[in-house]
Amino acid sequence: MYRILINLSSIKRNPNAGSTRSYASGPVNITFEYEGEVPDYLIDGENFFMESWTEGPEGKRFTGVLKDHSLQDKLIADKNGSVTVNSERNVIHHMPEPSHHFNYEDTNVQCGQCEATFDFNKLESDENELGGYSATVCPECEAWHCCELDVEQLDEALIRKEKIKNT
Numbered sequence: 001m002y003r004i005l006i007n008l009s010s011i012k013r014n015p016n017a018g019s020t021r022s023y024a025s026g027p028v029n030i031t032f033e034y035e036g037e038v039p040d041y042l043i044d045g046e047n048f049f050m051e052s053w054t055e056g057p058e059g060k061r062f063t064g065v066l067k068d069h070s071l072q073d074k075l076i077a078d079k080n081g082s083v084t085v086n087s088e089r090n091v092i093h094h095m096p097e098p099s100h101h102f103n104y105e106d107t108n109v110q111c112g113q114c115e116a117t118f119d120f121n122k123l124e125s126d127e128n129e130l131g132g133y134s135a136t137v138c139p140e141c142e143a144w145h146c147c148e149l150d151v152e153q154l155d156e157a158l159i160r161k162e163k164i165k166n167t
């Protein structure tokens with residue numbers, strides 16, 4: 001049995017604790033509305049994608065998504081139609097974020113099968129079609145349950161940290 005301790009100095013309060021949404025990095029979606037004919041510089045399928053087109057008594061209007069983001073400024077400056085540019089960021093919904101971030105101490109463990117020694121971070125996990133699962137697969141010989149871990153929980157580590165502070 002190997003005791004895996006949390007590195008006490010690595011424990012940091014998570015400012016986003018409990019949050020269930022994050023924003024994807026990378027390009028934003030730029031959508032816009034345009035009143036009037038499609039201007040020359042917009043080519044459907046090439047530098048933008050038309051999303052809807054309506055023609056009524058008030059005139060023509062369409063909405064689109066920019067493929068070429070460099071056209072955003074041109075659209076904003078365009079006086080031939082009224083243009084609204086929305087920069088939407090891609091929201092990722094996920095489980096509530098933990099109260100703290102932390103790392104574990106580097107801890108060497110030994111495989112009970114092939115006796116290789118390695119850091120516990122190298123352990124792999126595997127599952128089979130019968131629903132079996134192992135989170136301690138040896139990276140060398142691939143034996144399941146190759147060693148036993150006793151992983152410290154955050155609340156245990158916080159108590160340990162508190163005790164150290166008070167001595």
Ligand SMILES: [Zn+2]
Pocket residue numbers: 111112113114115116138139140141142143146
């Ligand atoms: Zn092994």
